[in-house]
Amino acid sequence: MNDQPERPNRPALSLHVPEPEARPGDEADFSHLDIPPAGSVRRPDPHAPARETHDLVFTLVRVLDEEGKAVGPWDPKLDPETLRRILRDMMLVRVYDDRMYRAQRQGKTSFYMKSTGEEAVAVAATHALDRDDMTFPTYRQQGILIARDYPLVQMMCQVYSNRGDPIKGRQLPIMYASKDHGFFTISGNLATQYPQAVGWAMASAISGDSRIASAYIGDGSTAEGDFHAACTFAAVYRAPVILNIVNNQWAISSFSGIAGAELTTFAARAVGYGIAGLRVDGNDALAVYAATRWAADRTRANLGPTLIELFTYRVEGHSTSDDPSVYRPQDAASKWPLGDPIRRLKQHLLALGEWDEERQAALETELGETVRAAQKQAEKQGTLVTSTIDFPQDVRTMFEDVFAEMPWHLKEQQAQMVAELAAKRK
Amino acid sequence: MNDQPERPNRPALSLHVPEPEARPGDEADFSHLDIPPAGSVRRPDPHAPARETHDLVFTLVRVLDEEGKAVGPWDPKLDPETLRRILRDMMLVRVYDDRMYRAQRQGKTSFYMKSTGEEAVAVAATHALDRDDMTFPTYRQQGILIARDYPLVQMMCQVYSNRGDPIKGRQLPIMYASKDHGFFTISGNLATQYPQAVGWAMASAISGDSRIASAYIGDGSTAEGDFHAACTFAAVYRAPVILNIVNNQWAISSFSGIAGAELTTFAARAVGYGIAGLRVDGNDALAVYAATRWAADRTRANLGPTLIELFTYRVEGHSTSDDPSVYRPQDAASKWPLGDPIRRLKQHLLALGEWDEERQAALETELGETVRAAQKQAEKQGTLVTSTIDFPQDVRTMFEDVFAEMPWHLKEQQAQMVAELAAKRK
Amino acid sequence: MTVMNMIQALNSAHDVMMERDKRVVALGEDVGYFGGVFRVTEGLQRKYGASRAFDTPISENGIVAAAIGMAAYGLRPVAEIQFADYIYPAFDQLVSEAARVRYRTASEWSLPLTIRSPYGGGIFGGQTHSQSPEALFAHVAGLKTVIPSNPYDAKGLLIAAIEDDDPVLFFEPKRIYNGPFDGFFDRPVTPWAKHPQAEVPDGHYTVPIGKAAVVREGGDLTILAYGTMVHVVLATVAAEGVDAEVIDLRTILPVDIETIEASVRKTGRCVVVHEATRTGGFGAELSALVQERCFYHLEAPVQRATGFDTPYPHSLEWAYFPGPVRIGTAIRKALED
Amino acid sequence: MTVMNMIQALNSAHDVMMERDKRVVALGEDVGYFGGVFRVTEGLQRKYGASRAFDTPISENGIVAAAIGMAAYGLRPVAEIQFADYIYPAFDQLVSEAARVRYRTASEWSLPLTIRSPYGGGIFGGQTHSQSPEALFAHVAGLKTVIPSNPYDAKGLLIAAIEDDDPVLFFEPKRIYNGPFDGFFDRPVTPWAKHPQAEVPDGHYTVPIGKAAVVREGGDLTILAYGTMVHVVLATVAAEGVDAEVIDLRTILPVDIETIEASVRKTGRCVVVHEATRTGGFGAELSALVQERCFYHLEAPVQRATGFDTPYPHSLEWAYFPGPVRIGTAIRKALED
């Protein structure tokens, strides 16, 4: 009752701080994962009520089995042409990433972020959308641009912040933006794009348009308030949006348990918002394609959003500023049981008889050359050389694009800076 | 596929904006509600894994049946003494609310908010906690203070912002605070208290204490990012906290559908966070008591938080600034099918033979007199008279309590203001 | 021309723009069916339908984020934050996103977005219905901030804000929604009907963003103010019997430096007035600008008459509010020597 | 005494306080096992256990809210916001809650809470790893804001912040974590080891909040700076060969007005320097204060040398950063006439 002054029988409380299964020095351990066999998960009708998906948030939609066969109801039954295109795009992303990572290591730019092991979540999903659907990516979906044939040279110019950079060196490397490619400007502030995507989708619905939006967020970033705003608004207005969570199981040094995944899944959030939810093998390009297409079909019919957790693994460091070996086992990436998305799709094409090792080798050579050639061309327009006043951009541009028209104080400051540089050059 | 320029077969999208079942002019309609009979919902062991509660988030824990009998596994089997105390406290809250509402209408203060119809969610829950457990209320849980015997006169002095106001007239009426009564300072900014409660609970756990926290939020306010932060932190650290959502079905003029309750329940959020969840008849004092006690027992055993949706109805306007008849049917409150918490508990006591109409009448008289007497005493210390310079507070106090020590600029401003007032009085 | 109070004028701005331009939509807490707690969006849902004027969840962050997404799509959302005191949950979306998207994309995207919010004190609203946060936004590159002081300007500036291709914060002085309160809280408040600026054209017109108004010409000193304070200043000037030049800034950022400079060069003395807390308020920027640009014309230090550096107190509101005594004192100080 | 860089000094402050006072806990993104992306909390989890030094979800709002709750309980949390650019999601909890709880409760509750965050540019961090938001907090009644410029002060001020009974924002100039960068970006950076203020006592000591340091005495003019800019100013003063009095504010709020006034009264000229965008920056407040209080001693307008009013640009960082040319120009202007 209310008035006992003492606390009989009240045990001491203690704080629970989640810890991953293994740390440096331990062997990587993924035995706690419960991975259902490919093809074992049911596929509800895309027009079914949201609650009919709510058992799927605790399992894993998988299509490609151990031998590379596509099995079960989620097989999207793509033609070999499309499969090869997806394979090629994923491979190109990986070659590009490796190249730019090296460019950063060579001091040609300030920063880089790879998407190694996560190529399917961007590339396969993009191929399941219409070309003019809008995407709101994080910094790890360069695959969207590549799947939509954004010029490699321009991507590199952005990474170099050079004269060819379409956004004038304003942003950190990899923070691309392209309206023509339905690729919203990447923000360095995590999660902000998620509710913006919902707003964009609401606008499309308000306008009687037919284009939908697809948003991405990382597992760690789901903790931001923006995630909640996005899910709430998407649910309330049944916005035509696909809400992807890329669960690569790590933020920077903290694992997904610190983001709230210890006793549930990220897909399970869908239940609380009353929206459709799917949990998908993110290293299985066919499962990613199928789930995205399912969600797109659903939302095009005005049935509202789907939350898709794409379960994958961040194979490399968080960025060029990060060394994962100090917080997780060395062998973690190699022990990850869901394999490599490129290798798995290649195996599938081989199994289909629609691919062979010679073509694979030829494609690898071709992509390597494409990327090298692009790099050469990009570097002609300069790289980010950080310790000189030979700026890669016209310094006056610094004051442009703050507003549509430059107000007086920016004009004054622009003049001040031009004078400063003249003084410095003397 | 990816490159079709046209959009064959793409129907126009449209925005869904939730609308309540009835608006002014319509008859109130609660037929869409699915209300299970009292006693029909299973009670899991408080130590069960969270997921074993996840079917309960879609139903309604109810104890008192139509005849006032306590039925089923959730019956807390309280002694008549406690039942009468809860009844009394709820009645006192209502008398107090009516009185203060009238005082505002008489121009004695600037603002008031009633909790009519929602007395059980504060009073019964408080009696299920220990006296030194900490609460983080919203502006509609004055019942907590009353259940913990906070002096009525002091409550009124706060409402009057007068010389007896323990917080020196700093806050709007009803924004009480009392450390001694485990009642955290109410914020005018919605939802902020929710993650603070989790932080407090984490601190209790860090300190090896045994006190738990109980937090409140309104249905409308669950949309704030703070709600998500609270649930995430509570889940991650298994914080010893009870997360109450008072779903009285209205924010100000917008109904709970605008907060995301159209296709799911608020309790269902628990599933997404992997924490225990209960959905409770908030007008059933015994159900509220039982659910609170269940959650308290669970979290005292270091098993983490419980999200409790208390399903109730806001009988009156949002505040003295609001007139609900312009956005919902006139008869809405009277048609609300879960009845009045005071009437229902009274009926139960009568059914038990532990109460009678004479005692009821006597108690009503007594409480009326108590409140009137307190009001007289409070008004001796002044009321908020808004159009004079006879301030109810010593004006110099305005500069106190900004910091522990007053810095130079506040000292200067204090002196400036004293001079101003002297000038004005001339 | 119709005589309107500020609420009616703002409502009319919405109406005119929603009628003219299908891209204009209104959203916010209680904005739809009910028409807003101050009734600024009254009737819009009835007239334009629920998908162009609608209620939102109580998430200021979500409101602004959704509005950004809508603006990125090509709409021109007008979002209401119910009280300026509740804008802080949206601060990140405003500062990191709304203010930056044009820059980040070299103008490939722009965000034609208006955030309206009632601000300021004088209504016994306590700590969370009284604040004046405009200075916080003036410090953020990429945001415009507008504050009208009368029905005519309110409508014309709101239309200009909606038509502006950049995000505009539009703070509405709620104390003068219904009448031009002059700071003498013991006198009856006159309704707008008696004020010349309450004559409002029914149709479309704009008052340009970035242009101040000289609301009283004078030679003794210059007083810079905006919002409710314009009226308090005018009343104080009358009461003090000084020949002040009173400038209603109307736009905080970009501020109309030409009008300010011309006036201070003429008068040689300057007082800056706002309701917001003093330290780091926009008055500091005005004071700094004036002394940087008119130093050799100044005959006395620029004075600030502002709110105090405390949270907004409920019961001591009229001791907190910068009224005729505080402003009068500043005027007299500025006129010393 | 040990020679420490700023990171080590900050780490030592944590260590000393966590050892002395069980109520001190450290939390933030990557703060626990890993020890922080700048390694300020390195080793604390190993030494004090996971319930006193732990990782948090990526929710700055949640971090600050949880810290407020902990402080309300009676702990003394030290929360890290990974970059100051990410503090905005926590803005509401800081402004509406941390800053107000003491006032709201007439001191029944206080919130002894420290929010640490690396701020400022010069590391090619682009728009979201370079900002200086200190002015936003100085405008909010109820928050203290501290910015150290060297290892000795960093440790002493952080201990003072942790021991302070009010919420303190503690911004760390990340550009000088490892060495006192002087703004000449084409010269090699000297390590802290060569700097006298890198001699740091191993144990407990405090540097008082609210007290500035005169880091160089001089008679020609007064220069007010803090954080990284202290070093840039000193180098510029040396390069320009002027006899400036350089004041390291150390605390932004409450600012040490006595030291400022005494110096400007002596020199009659003043330059204010900060990295943050100019308009509405804390330099505006400093400029306003100086001209209000020292007007009749001023021989020239107070000058500001600051970041420009644009988002922080990535590739043009060294054109944006207030370096020796910008500061030198301001000094020369202040010395005109």
Ligand SMILES: Cc1ncc(C[n+]2csc(CCOP(=O)(O)OP(=O)(O)O)c2C)c(N)n1
């Ligand atoms: C608001 C905000 N807080 C913190 C950071 C710093 N930060 C950058 S990436 C990152 C981890 C994100 O993890 P996750 O969302 O899982 O994405 P992933 O990198 O794994 O793709 C953090 C903490 C940031 N950029 N923005």
Ligand SMILES: Cc1ncc(C[n+]2csc(CCOP(=O)(O)OP(=O)(O)O)c2C)c(N)n1
């Ligand atoms: C951050 C914030 N946004 C908006 C408001 C204005 N406001 C006050 S109460 C309220 C409705 C809250 O509804 P709910 O959470 O359901 O609580 P109830 O009043 O029903 O108890 C609103 C929108 C506020 N106080 N704080």
Ligand SMILES: [Mg+2]
């Ligand atoms: Mg991740």
Ligand SMILES: [Mg+2]
């Ligand atoms: Mg409600």
